[in-house]
Amino acid sequence: MKRGVLKHDPELFRNELLAYKGSYFDFFMEKGKSLSKLEKRKLREWLKSQRPPQPPFLELYHKDVRDYKDILLPESVDWVITDPPYSKKFLWVYEVLGELSAYVLKPGGGLLVMVGQSYLPEIIGKLSSKLNYVWTLAYLTPGGQSPYLWRIRCNSFWKPVLLFSKGKYSGDSFGDVVKTSPNNNDKRFHRWGQSEEGFELLFDKFVFPGQTILDPFVGGGTTAVVALKRGCNFIGIDNDLSALLTTKKRCQALGLDFILKGHV
Numbered sequence: 001m002k003r004g005v006l007k008h009d010p011e012l013f014r015n016e017l018l019a020y021k022g023s024y025f026d027f028f029m030e031k032g033k034s035l036s037k038l039e040k041r042k043l044r045e046w047l048k049s050q051r052p053p054q055p056p057f058l059e060l061y062h063k064d065v066r067d068y069k070d071i072l073l074p075e076s077v078d079w080v081i082t083d084p085p086y087s088k089k090f091l092w093v094y095e096v097l098g099e100l101s102a103y104v105l106k107p108g109g110g111l112l113v114m115v116g117q118s119y120l121p122e123i124i125g126k127l128s129s130k131l132n133y134v135w136t137l138a139y140l141t142p143g144g145q146s147p148y149l150w151r152i153r154c155n156s157f158w159k160p161v162l163l164f165s166k167g168k169y170s171g172d173s174f175g176d177v178v179k180t181s182p183n184n185n186d187k188r189f190h191r192w193g194q195s196e197e198g199f200e201l202l203f204d205k206f207v208f209p210g211q212t213i214l215d216p217f218v219g220g221g222t223t224a225v226v227a228l229k230r231g232c233n234f235i236g237i238d239n240d241l242s243a244l245l246t247t248k249k250r251c252q253a254l255g256l257d258f259i260l261k262g263h264v
Contacts, residue, residue, distance in 0.1 A: 010046035017050070024050070025078070025208040028172070044172065051231040052210040058228065058251055059235045059262035060244050065093065065216045068100045068237065077104045077235065078211035079112065081202070081223050086116035093217070094123045098130035100216060101166065108170025112202060114139060114161050118149075124162065131164035139198060140179040161202065174205045199226045207232060221247025228256055235262075 013031065020027050024047050032040045061071050080101045084093050094113075101111045111131060115123050124133065139159045148155045161178070163169075180198040199222050207213065209231030215223040218236035224247050227234040238244050244264045251258070 010042050013043065013046070017047075018053075023078075023208065024052070024210045025171075028208065029170075032172075047208060048204065048230070050209055055257040055259055056210075056228055056231060056233045057259040057261050058224065058233075058248075060218070060224075060248055060264040061235075061237045061262050062239070062241050062244055062264055063237050064239050065100065065237055066096055068096075068216065069103070071237070072100070072104045072214070072235070074103055075106045076212065077214045078106060078109050079207055080105060080110070080214045080216070081112045081199075081207075081227075082215045082217050083114040083219070083223075084217045086118065088119060091119055091122055091126070094126040095129075097216065098127045098164075101127075101164065102130040104214060105166040107167050109166050110134070110169065110171060110206065111164040111166075112137075112161055112206065113164075114159055117156065117160060120160060127162065127164055131166060132169065134163040134165050134169045135176060137161040137163060137174075137176045137178060137202075139202070140177065142179070142181075171206055178202055178205070196222055196226055199223060200229070203227070203230050203232075218247055219243050221250045225250050225254065228254060228258055 016031075017024070017027055022030075028044060028047055031043060035043060063071060080097075082097070084090065084097065097111070097113065105111070111127070113127070127133070137160070139161045140157060141159060142157055165171075178198060178201045180201070203226050207227075207230060210233075212233040212235065213223065213227045214235045214237075216237045218224060218238045220243060221236070224234045224236050228251055236244065236247060238247075241264070248260075248264055
């Protein structure tokens with residue numbers, strides 16, 4: 001294919017994609033080597049608008065995250081995308097998250113974890129002992145719903161999203177800011193929930209259709225919903241059965257074709 005053809009029609013790659021044996025991400029990285037920056041961007045956008053021929057699966061497990069080896073296979077996940085609790089009493093979960101991610105991620109796979117700022121040095125330290133620190137993204141949360149932190153007299157309008165990788169980061173280039181709509185702080189499904197809009201923007205930076213996503217703190221299911229909407233497989237773990245049932249109900253309400261697995 002001649003250099004520059006994608007400026008006119010990304011659909012010219014469709015037959016090659018259908019015959020390709022690897023993942024959409026592998027296809028993008030392979031074809032992107034010979035494309036200009038504009039062509040590569042057009043190919044990325046086109047690929048992310050496609051759905052793999054096989055429907056994705058949804059696996060939900062009512063489990064303590066520390067028992068992850070009972071249900072997860074090593075090197076079986078492309079991305080761990082999660083939003084664990086922020087308070088000091090839950091700092092221990094980040095050590096488990098680092099161990100889990102190092103176990104379950106494919107080589108070059110990534111962890112995207114939304115965190116609070118209060119214990120950022122400790123969290124980065126715990127995760128860095130198991131994974132390779134890549135970058136910190138700014139997840140902007142404008143509007144009156146943003147929290148005021150009395151202890152340090154700060155009105156916070158952003159959250160860090162830490163990017164770690166298993167070994168050398170193998171993903172595509174990315175911008176490091178996610179900006180949600182004002183006051184789009186969706187707590188309808190969980191008291192610690194996040195908006196679909198914000199996680200869709202996060203997915204669009206990193207994730208390709210057909211990849212497998214794990215959220216070991218699934219909560220109200222926003223990560224699951226966005227994963228299925230993006231044509232991805234999803235595995236979710238939570239110790240709260242009601243949260244998992246909410247997640248399952250939200251996913252079924254999408255009206256998308258997917259294969260339900262797991263224990264919920």
